[in-house]
Amino acid sequence: xxxxxxxxxxxxxxxxxxxxxxxxxxxxxxxxxxxxxxxxxxxxxxxxxxxxxxxxxxxxxxxxxxxxxxxxxxxxxxxxxxxxxxxxxxxxxxxxxxxxxxxxxxxxxxxxxxxxxxxxxxxxxxxxxxxxxxxxxxxxxxxxxxxxxxxxxxxxxxxxxxxxxxxxxxxxxxxxxxxxxxxxxxxxxxxxx
Numbered sequence: 001x002x003x004x005x006x007x008x009x010x011x012x013x014x015x016x017x018x019x020x021x022x023x024x025x026x027x028x029x030x031x032x033x034x035x036x037x038x039x040x041x042x043x044x045x046x047x048x049x050x051x052x053x054x055x056x057x058x059x060x061x062x063x064x065x066x067x068x069x070x071x072x073x074x075x076x077x078x079x080x081x082x083x084x085x086x087x088x089x090x091x092x093x094x095x096x097x098x099x100x101x102x103x104x105x106x107x108x109x110x111x112x113x114x115x116x117x118x119x120x121x122x123x124x125x126x127x128x129x130x131x132x133x134x135x136x137x138x139x140x141x142x143x144x145x146x147x148x149x150x151x152x153x154x155x156x157x158x159x160x161x162x163x164x165x166x167x168x169x170x171x172x173x174x175x176x177x178x179x180x181x182x183x184x185x186x187x188x189x190x191x192x193x
Contacts, residue, residue, distance in 0.1 A: 029144030033109040034191065037142055040112030044166030045179060046187040050139070057136060057192045064134060064188060065099055072130065073101040074121050085122035094123060100130035100184070104164075106141040107189075108149045114189065115153060117161040124160060128168075133184040135164065139193045 001009075029036070038048045049064075051057045058078055065071050071082035072094055082101070088094060102121050104114035114135055118124055127133055143149050153161065168183030179185055 024147060027145055027147060029110060031109065033142040033144065034139055036109040037107055037112060037191070040108075040110065041166070041189060044112045044187075045169065046112065046166045046189060048189045048191050050191050050193065052193050054192070057190055060190055061101065061134065061136075064190075065101075068099040068132070070097050071099045071101065072097045072126060074123075074126060075101070075103060077101065085126050088123055091123050091125040091129075094125060094129050097126075097130045099132045099134065100126050101134045101136070102127055104135045104137040104141070104189075106143055106149065106152055107137050107191075108144075108146055108163075109142050110145045111165060113146070113149065113163040113165040115149060115161060115163055117154075117158040119158060127162065127164060128183045130184055131180075132186045132188075133164075133167070134188045134190060136190045136192060139191050 034050075041048045049060055051060050058080075061077055062080055065080060065082070071080070072085055072088070073080070073082045074085045076084065083097070085094075102116060104116050105120065107114045114137055116127060116135070121127060143152060149163075155161065164187070167179050167185055167187045168181055169177060169179050170181040171177050173181075
């Protein structure tokens with residue numbers, strides 16, 4: 001018997017008792033979810049704008065996009081001149097986009113993270129390549145914490161997704177915070193009630 005076979009036989013003979021996975025407790029988050037989310041986003045250097053209904057959201061998008069000449073949206077926005085991500089065949093076409101607009105699936109109150117699956121972007125690169133990013137998020141989609149968020153993520157259905165919690169930032173350069181180092185320089189969240 002070779003040493004490899006001997007080692008594998010020894011491993012097979014080890015009597016391991018089955019141990020149940022630990023139960024993760026439900027961590028209560030007693031705060032108002034909208035207020036907690038807004039506070040977390042402020043800490044993350046992002047701005048939250050609250051709207052009521054789709055009409056007010058579209059009006060706010062028009063105001064916010066007025067200063068940008070190259071806009072790409074992952075969903076149609078009435079009366080807004082922009083490129084639609086689903087019509088872009090090559091992601092490199094997005095290299096000069098000033099403003100990107102996408103929808104978040106849900107947000108996390110404790111840290112301001114927003115889950116964005118691939119189907120909400122149509123192009124994986126969209127939330128990373130733009131100079132400025134707007135995420136439209138329903139206020140009733142907020143969850144308390146990351147434990148609840150992970151239970152809501154359906155990677156089997158999407159294959160790719162990302163949590164976004166603010167503009168791109170790094171502190172690696174001489175321990176100085178640099179905004180927009182690896183992605184958008186600003187993030188605005190339209191929180192729609």
